[in-house]
Each structure stands twice: as structure tokens, then as C-alpha cells.
Amino acid sequence: MxxxxxxxxxxxxxxxxxxxxxxxxxxxxxxxxxxxxxxxxxxxxxDSCEYLLSSGRFLGEKVWQPHSCMMHKYKYNEAKNCLVDKHIAFIGDSRIRQLFYSFVKIINPQFKEEGNKHENIPFEDKIASVKVDFLWHPEVNGSMKQCIKVWTEDSVAKPHVVVAGAATWSIKIHNGSNEALSQYKMNITSIAPLLEKLAKTSDVYWVLQDPVYEDLLSENRKMITNEKIDAYNEAAVSVLNSSTRNSKSHVKMFSVSKLIAQETIMESLDGLHLPESSRETSAMILMNVYCNKILKPVDGSCCQPRPPLTLMQKLAACFFTLSIVGYLIFYIIHRNAHRKNKPCTDLESGEEKKNIINTPVSPLEILLQSLCKLGLIMAYFYMCDRANLFMKENKFYTHSTFFIPIIYILVLGVFYNENTKETKVLNREQTDEWKGWMQLVILIYHISGASTFLPVYMHVRVLVAAYLFQTGYGHFSYFWIKGDFGIHRVCQVLFRLNFLVVVLCIVMDRPYQFYYFVPLVTVWFMVIYVTLALWPQIIQKKANGSCFWHFGLLLKLAFLLLCICFLAYSQGAFEKIFSLWPLSKCFELKGNVYEWWFRWRLDRYTYSIWASSCKNKAECNELHPSVSVVQILAFILIRNIPGYARSVYSSFFAWFGKISLELFTCQYHIWLAADTRGILVLIPGNPMLNIIVSTFIFVCVAHEISQITNDLAQIIIPKDNSSLLKRLACIAAFFCGLLILSSIQDKSRY
Known part of the structure; x- marks a missing residue:
């Protein structure tokens, strides 16, 4: 039952x-x-800057997530690079002084909080020519006004950034009187035009007052209540936002610190000043607001404008637009022709007469339809990760975000099981199943940010290498059994592996090596092909019953292993080979091939392992290539020794295994975001629903791209060798033009 x-x-x-x-x-x-x-x-x-300055939430205890965008964590060298020849001024009370210290520590982590609290504090990094000053003005009064007024004069050098704010001092010394609030409002009204004028040449931020923890306040601060702070904040916002009648105020409200303080003020030592971690977050927000548009970090989408279209992106847009228009014209013409040839009814007999027999779909229609679909899909890719239409958020790892989805997909995989068509070791259904569950685990690993947890990282290294092992095993088995070394087979495989990545390199303006897994699979396929295709060609038919041929195959493989070991331990020779043009255009990342050498060397025997004895990623990466073959062989034995295990497979995992390459590549831009550094947000405010919807769309897109690639492969790679050679010549010309355009584009950037 x-x-x-x-x-x-x-x-x-x-x-x-x-x-x-x-x-x-x-x-x-x-x-x-x-x-x-x-x-x-x-x-x-x-303007994502407004979101960054006004909204957000905590992920865990200390990781701040702005609404709709990603915040980059700046290191001191990045901060110095951004702030070269810049002057930043902090004006206000002790809370602004705290913010000043945290901001300076991003530039110089060794900077100490020392000196008289009620005086100006200078900081200067002479090497980077960065100057940051704190100016002690605890009240919004004539003294603060005069300081700001000086900067509005044409002949005076102005700070590039001004961060100001004050209120608690006024509440304290005036014992929270209503008269003091009225005076504060009058004073800020007189300062507002000066701030507005200064904001036309400098970035000006007014810091709203954070709440206090009233139970911890000392007796001489008991009058500083949250009710009073809210009143002062309302006064500042109402005055500064209405300081210009005809346009929006240029003075930016730094209100996000209030949200941060609401969650952390309980950790305050005196009830007034924020804990260090909270003010570090506020300082990092200021750094993102100013520096993201200058340095444009990949994982800092807040305050970043949409990147301008490159020449190749414009050409790709024109090509896909023409393809869509061409398909629509073809469809309309074909539909009209179909209507004319519709069956008609004989009035005497009442029987239908067919004027035309249904014809198969023409290759031209398949081509145009595939390109039309691909163009629409690439538009979605661009909207997700380049056009700033959809939102992006940072990853945040917890054990539950990784292991709960793993358990969930395991249950689904067990639920959907079927009998295999064959029971041999590593049969097709089994390898598809293996690829499928590994790919799903890798996807969960990426979206959960689990790379920060070393044991998970090392287990996933095993999966990546096991995928490479399967790919190599599959290609070796095909050549060994079939003996088909023809150019058609090679071109079909290369096209299916690389078509999507080449299109993404053009549309998303990324180098080929950025999608590192595809280059790895492609290179190892070519290594296997060349090794077996070179004379003497040794295949199963020849080797049956002959030790000589088996010995020849072993010699080939031993020579290949020797070459791999040499290149793995000779970085100079490896880089010389792959730095040659045009190989360099395919394998360089950030101007060199080191990343490619690292990736290739890490999985040079097509496997890896989690080494329990290692303590960090560098040590693990050195250990696992030497011993991890045990892990892969152990899984193969466990999966195949019991007869029942070979006779069933998970159709759920196998379905995903058939589109595993598309899943791996598509995740970069339409499931993850900012080139895998963040998470795509289609539905803000509901992380669970967002993951469900974005995953559903992502899987559908990957499946459709797999079908498009298969359809185009049949058309672009014909079986007739003469036609194939002509098309290969056209493809070679296309890639030469692409490389030339890429070189011109790179020069124009610099």
C-alpha cells in the first residue's frame, strides 16, 4: 500500500x-x-545611499545588513587608497568623538584613544596624505556656526567630508528644559543654510542622536531621556529637510546609527556611549557611503552607480535585439502561412481536406527561437547583477542555514527513486545522481556563506574534485570504449561546456577565468583527449587480451602524471605557458594567471579531501591532493558493492545532475549576487520566501539554458566535416575579433 x-x-x-x-x-x-x-x-x-544611511538590520549579533544593498568591509590599505589627499572633519560632542576614533582606526588600527576629551583631536597619515580632524563643539551654538561658516568662504580650503551632530550636552547642562529645545531649534535653523551651502562642495552628514539606556545613566545625566532625544532629533530633521524650498536638501541624515544603538545600547558601559562594535559599524557605513563610488568593490553595492556598458555589451544587446525581432517576424510570417494552409471543409461531404502535410521545424526557426530565448534570459541576468534593479544582501553563515537545507534535499532525494536501466558500476543514472546531489550541496554551500567554516569548506573541496573526477572518467570511458576521436565529438563537448560561459563573459563583462570551473573541466577534457588521441591510439578493442596495449596505455598515463607533477611544482613554467597570447586572455584574472595556477594545482589529480589534521585553509589545500583519492574510491565502493544500491537511483538528484553545469554557472548572477559575494533579493523583508522564489526561477532558467545549448549545438556543430570546418573557421574569426575588442576595451579602461 x-x-x-x-x-x-x-x-x-x-x-x-x-x-x-x-x-x-x-x-x-x-x-x-x-x-x-x-x-x-x-x-x-x-539611491541606495539613502537605504544605507537610514535602514538595516543585524544578522546575528554584530553583522549589520543595510536594506537592499551590500556593505563592504574596508581594510586599512583600501581606506587609505580611497582617502588619498582627502580631509574629513568630525564636529560635535563625545558621541561624535567616538565615531571619529572608530573611523580613524579603519585607516590606522594602531591609533589610540587618548588626549583631553574636551578639545580638538587631529589625525594625519602623511604617507597617504589623509587628514581627519575632530573639532570639539558639544552644542549647536554660535561656536559651531562660526566653524562651519569659515568653510563656506570661497578662499578657504574645505573638508571633503563633514560629519556633525550634537544634542545630549544641551539637554544635560539645561536640565532638559523646553526652553533649551526651542533654542536648539533656533540655532540649528541659523546653521542650516551654511550646511546646505557647504554640502554643494562637500559631503555633509548630520548624525541624529542615538537612544540612551536610562537605567545605566549616572545621576548628572538622568535628564537625558529617550523622549528628549526624540524631540531634538525631530527638530533637527524638520529644520534640515526644509532648509531648501525648491529642491531636496543636500545635507544627508545619518539616522542608521539610531537603529544600531537600539539593539546594542544595553551593552553600553555608562548608558550614553555606544559599545565599540556598534560605533565601528557606524564608521564602516560612513566609509562605504564615501568610498564605494570611488573604489567600486564587488561586494559593496551600496552607493555604487550602475557600471557603464562596454562596447561588447552594446554589441551583444544589438545582436540579441535583432534576434528577437527576427524571430517575431519569422513567427508572424510562418503563422500567416499556416493559416492559409489550414484544412478546409468540403461542403458536400462535410469532410476536411488538408492542403499541406505538417512539416518539421526548420533549423532556422530553432536557431532564431533559441537566440530569442537566450536574449531574454541574458536580459534577466543583466537586470539581476548589473542594472541595480533588484536588491542584493550580504551572506551570513550559521550552521542551521547550511545543514537544514541539506537534510531537506536528502529527504526529497530519497522520496524520488527509480530502478536503473543498467546495473554496472558508475552507470549513467548513478553518475547523474552523484553530480546532482553534489551540485545541490555546493549551491547550498555558496548561498549560506559556509566557506567561512573550515570543515564544510574542505568537504566541499572533495565534491568539486569528485565532479572533475567524474568528468574525466566519463570522457576516458567514451574514448576507451567508442574509439571516436573525431573532430565532431570534440567540438560538441567544447561547445556544450563553454557556450554559456562565453556568452556571460560578453554580457556580464567578466573574464573567462572568472567562471573557473568551466576552464578546469575544459582543460582536463582536452588533456584526456590529447593523451588518448596521440599515437599510438589505444582503445578497448585493441587492448582486449593484449598486455602490450595495456602497458602502452599505462606509459601514456604515467607520462601525463609526470607532466602534471612538473607543472604543479613549477609555477614559473606554468605561468610562462598560460601567459602566452591568446591563452593569457582566457586564463588571466586581475592581470595574472596565479588564480588559474592555484585552481588547477588544487585539483590536479581531479580529487580533494577534507584533512582533519589541518588547521587552516592554506594547510588543508596543501594536504588534500595527496591523499583524497581514498575518499572518492570509498564512496564508489559503498555506492556500488551492494547489488540493491546499483539497481536504484534518485531521479530527483539525477534530474539536477543533468543540468549541473548550468546550475553552477547561472548561480553567479541570478541566485547569488555581486559575482557570488552576496545574495539576490527579489522579495525584500522575507528571507525564506525570497530564497524559495529566487531558487525556483534560477532552476527554471538553468534548465532552459541547457535545452537552448543542446539545440544550438545540433545546428552550429554539424556532423558533416566540410561544413564543420567552415563553421570552425567562422568561430575562430569571431573569437579573434572578440580578443581584439577585449584588448582595446582593457586599454581604454586604463
Missing amino acids: AALAYTLGKREINHYFSVRSAKVLALAAVLLLAGCHLASRRYRGN
Whole structure:
């Protein structure tokens, strides 16, 4: 009964929810979400700086997540690079002084908080020519006004950034009187025009007052209540926001510190001043506001404008637009022709007469339809990770965000199981299943940010290398059994592996090596092909019953192993080979091939292992290539020794295994964000629902791209060798043009 219910349940699900209906639903979701985000941008504005300065939440205890964008954690060398020849001024009371200290410590972590508290404090880094000053003005009065007024004069050098704020001192010395609040409002009204004038040439931020923890306040500070602080903040906001009648105020409100303080003020030592971790967060927000638009870090999307379109991106947009228009014209013409050839009814007999027999879909229609779909999908890629239409957020690792989804997919994988068509070791269904569950684990590893947890990182290294092992095993088995070393087979494999990545390199303006896994798989395929194709070609038919041929194969493999070891331990020779043009254009990342050498060397035997004896990533990465073959062989034995285990497989995992390469590549831009550094946010404010919806769309897109690639491979890579050679010549010319355009583009950037 249980088996019957299980079978009927699967059939019911498959009947009402097919892949085609899922894709239609995904398309509708994309259009709806894009419309909602576009309307939200128009209503709330398109300035992510406003979100950074005014909203956010804590992930865990100390990680601050701004609303809708990613915040970069600046290191001291990055901060100095951004602030070269800059002058930053902090004006205000003891809370502003705290913010000043935290800001300076980003530039110089060794800077100490010392000196008279009620005086000006200078800081200067002469090497980087960075100057940061704290000016003690605890009240909004004539003294603060005069300081600001001097900077508004044309002949005086102005700070590039001004951070000001004060109120608690006024509340304290005037015992929280209403008259003091009225005077504060009058004083800030007189200062507002000066701040507005200064804001036209400098970045000016007014820091709203943080709440206090009233139970910890000393007796001489008991009058500083949260009610009074709110009143002073309201006065500052109402005056500064209305300081210009005809346009929006240029003075930016730094109100996010209030939200930070609400969560952390209980950790304060005196109830008034924030704990160090909280003011460090506020200082990092200030650094992001100013520096993101200058340094443009990948994982700092807040305050970053949309990158300008490159020449290749413009050409790609034109090509896909023409493809979409061409397909629509073809479809309209074909539909009209179909209507003319519709069956007509004989009036005498009442029978239908067919004027034309249904013809198969032409290659031209398949080509145009595939390019049309691909163009729309690439538009979605661009909107997700380049156009700033959708939101992005930072990753934050917890054990639950990694292990709970792992358990969930394991249950689903066990639920969907079927009998295999064959029971040999590493049969096709089994390898698809293996690729599928490994790919799902890798995806969860990426979106959960689990690379920060070393044991998980090392286990995933095993999975990546096991995938490479499977790829190598599959290609070796094909050449060994079939003996097909023809150019058609090679071109088909290379096209299927690289088509999506090449398109993404153009559309997303990224180097080929950025999608490192595809270069790895491609290079190892070519290594296996060349090794087996070179004379003498040794295949199963020749080697049957002959030790001589088996010995020859072993010699080939031994020579290959020797070459791999040499290149792995000779970085200079490796870099010389891959630094040659045009190889350098494919394997360089950030101007050198070191990253490619590291990736290639890490999985040079196509496997890796979690080494329990190592204590850090560097040590683990050195140990695992030497011993991890045990892990992969152990899994193969456990999966295949029991006869029952070979006779069943998980169709759920196998389905994902068939599109594993597309899943791995697509995740960079339409599931993750900021080139895998963050998470794509389609539905803000609800992380769980957002993951469900974005995952659903992501899987549908990956499946569609897999079908598009297969369709195009049949058209672009014909079986006829003469036609294939002509097309290869065209493809070679295309890539030469692409490399030339890439070189011109790189020169124009610098």
C-alpha cells in the first residue's frame, strides 16, 4: 500500500506540475517582480545611499545588513587608497568623538584613544596624505556656526567630508528644559543654510542622536531621556529637510546609527556611549557611503552607480535585439502561412481536406527561437547583477542555514527513486545522481556563506574534485570504449561546456577565468583527449587480451602524471605557458594567471579531501591532493558493492545532475549576487520566501539554458566535416575579433 501511494503521489505531482508549466510560472514571477521593483525605485528613489544611511538590520549579533544593498568591509590599505589627499572633519560632542576614533582606526588600527576629551583631536597619515580632524563643539551654538561658516568662504580650503551632530550636552547642562529645545531649534535653523551651502562642495552628514539606556545613566545625566532625544532629533530633521524650498536638501541624515544603538545600547558601559562594535559599524557605513563610488568593490553595492556598458555589451544587446525581432517576424510570417494552409471543409461531404502535410521545424526557426530565448534570459541576468534593479544582501553563515537545507534535499532525494536501466558500476543514472546531489550541496554551500567554516569548506573541496573526477572518467570511458576521436565529438563537448560561459563573459563583462570551473573541466577534457588521441591510439578493442596495449596505455598515463607533477611544482613554467597570447586572455584574472595556477594545482589529480589534521585553509589545500583519492574510491565502493544500491537511483538528484553545469554557472548572477559575494533579493523583508522564489526561477532558467545549448549545438556543430570546418573557421574569426575588442576595451579602461 505504501509503495502504491508513493507511486500515485508522484504521478499526481508530475501531472499537474510539468517543467513547461514551471517555466511559464517563473516567467510570470520575473515580470511581476521586475514591475514591482521598478515601481518601488520610482516611488522611493533609486539611491541606495539613502537605504544605507537610514535602514538595516543585524544578522546575528554584530553583522549589520543595510536594506537592499551590500556593505563592504574596508581594510586599512583600501581606506587609505580611497582617502588619498582627502580631509574629513568630525564636529560635535563625545558621541561624535567616538565615531571619529572608530573611523580613524579603519585607516590606522594602531591609533589610540587618548588626549583631553574636551578639545580638538587631529589625525594625519602623511604617507597617504589623509587628514581627519575632530573639532570639539558639544552644542549647536554660535561656536559651531562660526566653524562651519569659515568653510563656506570661497578662499578657504574645505573638508571633503563633514560629519556633525550634537544634542545630549544641551539637554544635560539645561536640565532638559523646553526652553533649551526651542533654542536648539533656533540655532540649528541659523546653521542650516551654511550646511546646505557647504554640502554643494562637500559631503555633509548630520548624525541624529542615538537612544540612551536610562537605567545605566549616572545621576548628572538622568535628564537625558529617550523622549528628549526624540524631540531634538525631530527638530533637527524638520529644520534640515526644509532648509531648501525648491529642491531636496543636500545635507544627508545619518539616522542608521539610531537603529544600531537600539539593539546594542544595553551593552553600553555608562548608558550614553555606544559599545565599540556598534560605533565601528557606524564608521564602516560612513566609509562605504564615501568610498564605494570611488573604489567600486564587488561586494559593496551600496552607493555604487550602475557600471557603464562596454562596447561588447552594446554589441551583444544589438545582436540579441535583432534576434528577437527576427524571430517575431519569422513567427508572424510562418503563422500567416499556416493559416492559409489550414484544412478546409468540403461542403458536400462535410469532410476536411488538408492542403499541406505538417512539416518539421526548420533549423532556422530553432536557431532564431533559441537566440530569442537566450536574449531574454541574458536580459534577466543583466537586470539581476548589473542594472541595480533588484536588491542584493550580504551572506551570513550559521550552521542551521547550511545543514537544514541539506537534510531537506536528502529527504526529497530519497522520496524520488527509480530502478536503473543498467546495473554496472558508475552507470549513467548513478553518475547523474552523484553530480546532482553534489551540485545541490555546493549551491547550498555558496548561498549560506559556509566557506567561512573550515570543515564544510574542505568537504566541499572533495565534491568539486569528485565532479572533475567524474568528468574525466566519463570522457576516458567514451574514448576507451567508442574509439571516436573525431573532430565532431570534440567540438560538441567544447561547445556544450563553454557556450554559456562565453556568452556571460560578453554580457556580464567578466573574464573567462572568472567562471573557473568551466576552464578546469575544459582543460582536463582536452588533456584526456590529447593523451588518448596521440599515437599510438589505444582503445578497448585493441587492448582486449593484449598486455602490450595495456602497458602502452599505462606509459601514456604515467607520462601525463609526470607532466602534471612538473607543472604543479613549477609555477614559473606554468605561468610562462598560460601567459602566452591568446591563452593569457582566457586564463588571466586581475592581470595574472596565479588564480588559474592555484585552481588547477588544487585539483590536479581531479580529487580533494577534507584533512582533519589541518588547521587552516592554506594547510588543508596543501594536504588534500595527496591523499583524497581514498575518499572518492570509498564512496564508489559503498555506492556500488551492494547489488540493491546499483539497481536504484534518485531521479530527483539525477534530474539536477543533468543540468549541473548550468546550475553552477547561472548561480553567479541570478541566485547569488555581486559575482557570488552576496545574495539576490527579489522579495525584500522575507528571507525564506525570497530564497524559495529566487531558487525556483534560477532552476527554471538553468534548465532552459541547457535545452537552448543542446539545440544550438545540433545546428552550429554539424556532423558533416566540410561544413564543420567552415563553421570552425567562422568561430575562430569571431573569437579573434572578440580578443581584439577585449584588448582595446582593457586599454581604454586604463
